[in-house]
Amino acid sequence: MSRLVVISNRVPMPEKNGTAPAGGLAVALQAALEERGGVWMGWSGKSSGTKEPAPLALTERGNITYALTDLTSTDVEEYYHGFANRVLWPICHYRLDLAEYGRKEMAGYFRVNRFFAHRVAPLIQEDDVLWIHDYHLIPLAAELRQMGFKNKIGFFLHIPWPPADVLFAMPVHEEIMRGLTHYDVVGFQTDHDLENFRGCLVREGFGNAVGEGLYSSHGRTFKGGFYSIGIETAAFAEFAKRAASTTMVRKARQSLEGRDLIIGVDRLDYSKGITQRIDAYESLVSHNPAYQGKVTYLQITPKSRSEVPEYEAMQRTVAEQAGRVNGALGTVDWVPIRYINRSIGRPVLAGLYRLAKVGLVTPLRDGMNLVAKEFVAAQDPEDPGVLVLSRFAGAARELNGALLVNPYDIEGTGHAIARALTMGKEERIQRWRGMMDHLLVHDVKRWCDDFLVDLTSEGDHAALAT
């Protein structure tokens, strides 16, 4: 079997205390690489200031070699905060109104991709298979091809791919589309994302669908597919069962004093629909006094990308909103919303999911959303909680036992929370069982295997070029 070289912007070096940063990409890739070993190259998350970054730092941990590079402060600003998170992220999440397009940032994005190519090049061996992840690194294959690399190179996009009318509002959409054609396999989270990509490619004459999932463009042929990312389902379920008896989770249970727990866990990101969700909860509780003092909503929301103005603003908005609801509805012995603005380790999260009667996962748009899958995996089979899930999360294409909601419909979401809180055990078990069976089969290993089978067995697409 060829050696696997994974390249992603975010690389979670296992810290001394074993905690990884919040974010589904890091969590999933860690699981996938632990399984088969290989090299994982990416950004250290640190800036070298105005100095040229030091050579790649190589660290062996088990069967994984981590290869990390710092970036200059200008690179972090232009490539990560600038183009990746203020242009590609909002565009791919259908938020044209938030995209801040600047030529300096665009140039920084392409420059850092070239820098990544030069940094990783000395590590690449002839029969290595390269798997590049996410919107930060779309042009990387083109850079490597230009340097003469003929290896199989796959790309997986963790976030949604928008329809042509949204994508083409971005001035450099042609360069981005062309960048994707240098891969051998381009993978998306869902069939909807793949359909949108196909529309972008074919409608605007960038390329053609040539059958059997193959596309031709700019003299190359590549496969386009969808591969829905999973979690380590069985291990997470076991984890949650054990977590239920830890001190932290026991304390949480005691503090509820018999109230039903509703839980939300999201990075502080406008795509996650947190403000709409708080509105929905407020609408439910204020219109139904029977719930007052009987439910507790715990929202765990670690800070994310705080240097980006839209994220910084959200920190204030959500904190004020939670404070306002608590001020308006709280009583001397009841706090309606418990709001935590920092990261919680996954072992504790697992126990909290299991404790909860309702999992609220209501993004306005999300590539997949691993929290939805973790919530399901963590439930007690004899008495499972109910998942309230946005129809706009990639996970909604698979988790059909959830109560699907439109997160823009505040009252509708409130009604779904009420339905979840009152659902009988038999229906809860039936809904949960179907989702759990699906997640046990479609776990992170299956995702990884499916993608790599397509990448390594697709033949030489370049030679098939039309």
Ligand SMILES: O=P(O)(O)OC[C@H]1O[C@H](O[C@H]2O[C@H](CO)[C@@H](O)[C@H](O)[C@H]2O)[C@H](O)[C@@H](O)[C@@H]1O
């Ligand atoms: O690296 P950050 O800027 O701190 O952001 C964290 C990650 O956010 C995004 O995660 C996505 O990937 C998940 C796993 O496939 C998926 O479930 C979720 O819907 C996506 O939002 C981003 O795509 C990653 O690159 C970031 O590392």
Ligand SMILES: O=c1ccn([C@@H]2O[C@H](COP(=O)(O)OP(=O)(O)O)[C@@H](O)[C@H]2O)c(=O)[nH]1
């Ligand atoms: O305080 C937190 C919040 C989230 N997470 C983890 O971060 C990931 C979030 O992934 P998801 O796909 O839901 O969203 P993303 O943040 O990648 O957009 C999940 O594995 C969570 O368990 C965590 O470890 N601690």
